[in-house]
Amino acid sequence: MLMWDKPEVLEGLTIYRDHADRSTYYVIPSQPRFRIDDNGQPVFKFIKYRFPIDRQDGKKGGGFLIADVEFVVPEDKLTKIQSVLQERQDQDWRNRGLQPPAPQVKIGQMSFLRGSASITVLDSAGTFVEKITSPGAPSLYGKMITPFTVELSAEGATLLESALQDKGGVVQVAYDLWMPVRLPPITATVWFRAEKFMEFHQAIDVEENFWSEDSYRETLTEKMTETNSGGVNVDPGGVTDPKVISSVREWAWKNLEDGVAKMILGDIPPVDPNAASTWYKEHDLENINIDKVVSKVVSFRRTYKEGAIMEWNPSPRGTLPNITSMIGKDGKPFKWADFSRVVDLNDPFFKQLNVTTRANADFGKLPLDSIEVKIEYKQGAEHSVKEVLLKTPDEVGKFSTYIANDSYKYKYSYQVNYKNASERYQSPVIESDEEHLTINVGDTGILLVDIAQGDLNFNQVQEALVTLQYSDEDNGIRPIEQVFKLDKDHIDHRWVQVIFQPRRNPYRYRVKYYMSDGKEFMNDWQTGGSSKLFIDDPFSASKTVNVRGFGDFDTRIDTIFVDLKYRDDANAYTQTHSVALTKESSFEDWTFPVVSETAGMVTYSANIRFKDGTVQQVPETAADQNTIMLGDAVLYQEIEVMPDLVDFEAVKLIKVTMHYADEANGIDESGDLVFKKGAANTLRWSFPYKDKTKRSYDWSASYFLADGSVKKIAATTTSEKTLVLPEMPA
Known part of the structure; x- marks a missing residue:
């Protein structure tokens, strides 16, 4: 049996010697792991699945993790440990002068009295994990295998799938394994005493009087006490390891709790004081004294010494390493794809077509008697036909069938029967894939x-x-x-x-x-x-006319006065409106009620006042669209004047006069350009025009020479966009 007071650590594992056989050792595994089967493969399966999207409860899917956990020493480490222990035993055998070979080192099989195992994955029984199923207790023999199944929500399946492929681990396992071991040279005493005590006294004294009322005095006292005491005394003797002493103390306290649970100290029943009163009333006893004392005691005392058998729980627990970090027989990490699978539960074999049929018609107020609806599905090997009779708007017919060829198309027709009429309406055959089939009033004839x-x-x-x-x-x-x-x-x-x-x-x-x-x-x-x-009201319709002003409101146009009129001769209906368009408000929308949106006509007239005081009239005009554009459309021609040929050593200054006139359109523009040494080489002048065929202008120039004389170029007409001044007038 395992002697656990003098452990040692080899290869990261705790080693204990047998209490009697010096060649037998026990190796405690350091932590659980996913079980490896006889073929060297992890007993592990991850499944992620999704439901068809038309699931009524709205659940999208989920996942399962199905695996075995084992509590075992890896074979490679066990071989190394056994080799070290054998070498040590051989050396000890030689040191003692004994005839070789030394006995072979044996690794003993630990026996467990009872055990339990708990699994923790993510937020067990929370948002991600819906349920964990496991036996709750491992096998107490061999590898102490514990199977478990984790049921995951849709979000939990996605999270765990990712977490299980990283380094480290996600699944945590805790074992509680109770095994018999020999008590080291230590003494533990467990004791307990419980006592209940009850003392009762009752006295009745009656004095009968002939001429007056009798006197009655009753004295009643009752005392109940209960005491409980117990404890654990541990004499460590020569043991100094605090872990050993603590484990013995915990085991002793557990024995105390178990012993107390088995010792039942019943309650002391109370004394009924009314019984004495009955003796006085029924038997005419005048002096009564009752004394009662009851005591109950239970106790035990146990002493455990070296060599006694006690229970010890090594409490192995830990996080299981992910299988992608575990190495297979080929020396390579296991592949996630070999142990996981994604399943689409929308299996064509189980797909169904479900059609609900109803009539959107008031059978009570309409001359409708009934509607007979015939639905037929025919695809591949599936052929289903059903007729539904509808006589009220609340009746619902249902048609269900499995589908084939992934097709949800079906055909239907309906017959409408009328009240007090032999004629009926038979619809043509109609193809549809709607899940909700409604026969509307307009479809019933x-x-x-x-x-x-x-x-x-x-x-x-x-x-x-x-x-x-x-x-x-x-x-x-x-x-x-x-x-x-x-x-x-x-x-x-x-x-x-x-x-x-x-x-x-x-x-x-x-x-x-x-x-x-x-x-x-x-x-x-x-x-x-x-x-x-x-x-609605006869004027519930409306019409909108958009008036827009355009042109140069900065320098040319001052105000556009517009008069609008709408006339509907058929209905003798007229509307008028006036508006002034300026630089600050160059547009307006006129909305007014009309009898008909298509009837009637809009006309307009306008006066355009320019900044020079002149006025241009626009006669009454019929609007052929909803937007009326009013203004003065002016284009501008830009002229470049270049003095590049002039010698400004001989010429001090040149004044060029530009002029453009269009009497028909009321345009008369002029301007001067001055050139001198050191000023800009090229100057520009622009003029407005309306007639694209009239863009010729006049120009003249005066040359002021360095000697004080002046030479001039007479007015000349041209349409050139670039005017080059000559070196000197002729």
Whole structure:
């Protein structure tokens, strides 16, 4: 049996000698690890999976880690330890003068009385780890194997997959293994004593009187005590190792706890004081004295000496190294890909098509009796057909089938049965892949439009006549027309017409308004597709005209005065507006209510006042678009004048006069350019023009010579963009 008071460390492992056989040793593994099977492969599997995306609970997937943990000494280290111990024993044998060979060193098999194992992975039973399953106790023989399975959330699977491939480790294992060992030369005494004591006294004294009331006195005392004491005394003797002394003390305290748990000291039942009163009342006893004493005691005392058997827990625990840091038989690290797998659970074999069918129609208020829906799925070997009968909007039909060829397409048709009518509507066969199949009112062969008041103000509108039309002559439906009157007493109507065909086209409607002041307005035909038609105020529509000014508001244009007019002759409706465009506000948007967005016409006139005081009139003009542009479109021509040929030693100064005129467009511009020695070589002059065909200008020059004389160049007309001055006038 293991003697654990004198351990030694070899190859990082703790070694203990047997208490009787000097050739037998016990090696305690330093920490657990993933189990290696007989083929040298880790018993380890990581699985990450994902669900189909249409899972109702919204769970995306998760993962599993399935592995075995073992508590064993590596073979290479065990061989080295055995070699060192054998060499030591051989030397000891020779030192003692004994005949070789020395006995072979044996590595003893440790025996365990009981044990448990716990696994910790990430945040066990938290956000990442949903559950850890393990037996809770390892095998107490051989490699003390503990299997475990970790169930992971989707996020946990991703996190653990990455963490398990780094250096170090993530999975932590803690063993509690209790084994029998020989007590070293140390004495441990365990003792316990428990006592319960009860003392009870009761006295009743009655004095009977003939002429007065009897006197009655009762004295009652009760005392209960309970004491518990115990302890552990350890005499270390010659043992000095504090770990050994501490382990013996912990074991002794555990024995004390176990012993106390087995010693049951029952409670002392209390004494009923009413019993004595009964003796007085029923038996007329006048003087009663009761004394009762009860004592209960339990105790034990145990002494453990050298050689006694005690239980010891080496408590091995640690973090398992990742398998990617473990070396295989080929001398290379294990590959993660060999022990992991990603699984897509969206297996085509299990895929299903689930279709819910309902009718979006008011069976109670419409001439609908029932709708028979036939759904058929036919792909590969899968062929399913089902008919669903709908008689209320709350009824839901369900169709389910497995799919083939990864196709969710199915075909359906429906038959509409009408109340009090022998004719019915049979739809064509329609292909779809929708999971929610809804037969709408428009698909049932019934034309349904609910007409209701929108923002109509019946204080201004006396009544509104709404004319509705529908036709589908390509499918045999001739034009249908119905007129409804809306007033303050009739604010809604329903147009229901059985047409025995789906409504494929939009309906048309037009409204004629009779105003309270006697005026009448009628808007244009409009189209509608909704089953709800709201009739609004006759002026609920609006029109916007954008007025934009352009031109040179800095130096040329002062203000543009614009008069706008909108006229709808059909409805005798007119709107006017005036605006002034300036440099600070060169645009304006005019929005006004109209009866019809397409009816009516906008006209405008304007006066453009220039900064020189002149005014240009724009006659009344019909606007052919919503944006009106007004202004003075002026272009500019730039002229470069170059004196490069002039000798400024002979010429002191040159004045060049530029002039441009266009009487038809009211343009007359002139300017002077002065050249002298040391000034800029090239000067520029520009003039505005409107007529692109008239860009010729006049220029003249005066040369002031160094001798005081002046020579001139007469006015000359040219269209050159670059003017080169001659060296000297002719």
